Amino acid sequence: MLWSEADIALNDVLLALGEAADLYQDEAELAERADSVALFQELAERRRRLHQALAEQIRRRGELPPGLDTDRETLMKLGKRLRAALSADEEMLLRADRRQSEDRIAELLQTALANVDDPEARALLEQIKLDVNKARQQLGEPEP
Numbered sequence: 001m002l003w004s005e006a007d008i009a010l011n012d013v014l015l016a017l018g019e020a021a022d023l024y025q026d027e028a029e030l031a032e033r034a035d036s037v038a039l040f041q042e043l044a045e046r047r048r049r050l051h052q053a054l055a056e057q058i059r060r061r062g063e064l065p066p067g068l069d070t071d072r073e074t075l076m077k078l079g080k081r082l083r084a085a086l087s088a089d090e091e092m093l094l095r096a097d098r099r100q101s102e103d104r105i106a107e108l109l110q111t112a113l114a115n116v117d118d119p120e121a122r123a124l125l126e127q128i129k130l131d132v133n134k135a136r137q138q139l140g141e142p143e144p
Helices: 004-030 034-060 070-086 089-115 119-139
Strands: none
Touching: 004 034, 004 119, 034 070, 034 089, 034 119, 070 089
């Protein structure tokens, strides 16, 4: 069966949310400052909840949500740990990595919103968009 543009866009957002949840959890283990640990744990949980809600939405559309690319995720984690070990300000690097992840989710959401007509799916995408904007604020502004 061929996937529509809407199906592809929803699945892209779903995968990005799942990866973000896992990476936030990893960041919580790497972070040293208590405020960063708490923030990363909170964001990991929020991404897991949104991932689950979107997976359910995709199932209601009659599709099966894809699994995560574990090889890609493992390589991303290794590269991040190496950069963090070499970084003078590990906390800044961890937050910058997560801001990039949120920026990517925001881009994928724009594509999904442009392609999805279903009102229920659009409402969920708008909810995710609001949460992404909140996460970006919580993570702070990128360094110049």
